[in-house]
Amino acid sequence: MLTVSTRHAIDPVSAKALDTKGLRDAFHMDGLFAEGQINLVYTHYDRMIVGGAVPGGAALVLDHVKECGTASILDRREMGIVNIGAEGTVSAGGSDYAMARGDVLYLPMGAGPVTFAGAGRFYILSCPAHHAYPARLVPIGEAKQVHLGEAATSNKRTIYQFIHPDVMPACQLVVGYTQFHEGSVWNTMPAHLHDRRMEAYLYFDLAENARVFHFMGEPSETRHLVMKNEEAVVSPPWSIHCGAGTGAYTFIWAMAGDNVDYRDVEMVGMEDLR
Numbered sequence: 001m002l003t004v005s006t007r008h009a010i011d012p013v014s015a016k017a018l019d020t021k022g023l024r025d026a027f028h029m030d031g032l033f034a035e036g037q038i039n040l041v042y043t044h045y046d047r048m049i050v051g052g053a054v055p056g057g058a059a060l061v062l063d064h065v066k067e068c069g070t071a072s073i074l075d076r077r078e079m080g081i082v083n084i085g086a087e088g089t090v091s092a093g094g095s096d097y098a099m100a101r102g103d104v105l106y107l108p109m110g111a112g113p114v115t116f117a118g119a120g121r122f123y124i125l126s127c128p129a130h131h132a133y134p135a136r137l138v139p140i141g142e143a144k145q146v147h148l149g150e151a152a153t154s155n156k157r158t159i160y161q162f163i164h165p166d167v168m169p170a171c172q173l174v175v176g177y178t179q180f181h182e183g184s185v186w187n188t189m190p191a192h193l194h195d196r197r198m199e200a201y202l203y204f205d206l207a208e209n210a211r212v213f214h215f216m217g218e219p220s221e222t223r224h225l226v227m228k229n230e231e232a233v234v235s236p237p238w239s240i241h242c243g244a245g246t247g248a249y250t251f252i253w254a255m256a257g258d259n260v261d262y263r264d265v266e267m268v269g270m271e272d273l274r
């Protein structure tokens, strides 16, 4: 079964006035991963689609999505898929890709219907594309690593860049995930902004009772959302996006927009956060 919901783009003036439910309705995404279902959220932030596919006992096929206005979802889009579950297979464009936990798959524009099978829990990201680059399965050993933070500031972490210009070409999709060293809980702190790209975070590997307090908003108007395991949040281009966990977690970040330069960010000074 396929479900698709829509998130419209919210401006910073409107966002200031939202209460907890309003913020969650606008930015928070849950229920993406349900056995036997493909659940997508079509956002109007650079038209990024965020979703999940959990085939369980029977293969699931992702093909026509009315919101995209094309016969098949990848007719004018590219896609990144991250397996956060056990071994599974994704098939597209006449090829089968066996995906272990943590593997990332890039599928280009024109790859056709996408089939999900096996015990995988597949996180899906898709944005408009203008060129068909080669499909590629990227295991963690082929990702580029960036080491950031310190144990003393509880933010020592390794950023793994998969769909990234230093690893492989893509049109506008940039995808990777961030793992923490023991005891570090803060992601993306010091915080940053990137007006030329939206971003979406999926928090996973959380224990049942653990939560991530995710911070968003303009630096002078921050708000928080409390996130459980396998919940996602969309970050508008005007918003910071960072968080602290009450326990261990991993998060997948994905961006789309005007450029693919990961370093094209504006750092936010601690003195500017409110």
Ligand SMILES: O=C(O)C(=O)C[C@H](O)C(=O)CO
Residues within 6 Å of the ligand: 148, 157, 159, 177, 178, 186, 187, 188, 189, 194, 199, 241, 253, 262, 265
């Ligand atoms: O922990 C971090 O710092 C990140 O992973 C940052 C994200 O990758 C990001 O926000 C990229 O713009």
Ligand SMILES: [Zn+2]
Residues within 6 Å of the ligand: 192, 194, 199, 241
């Ligand atoms: Zn960012």
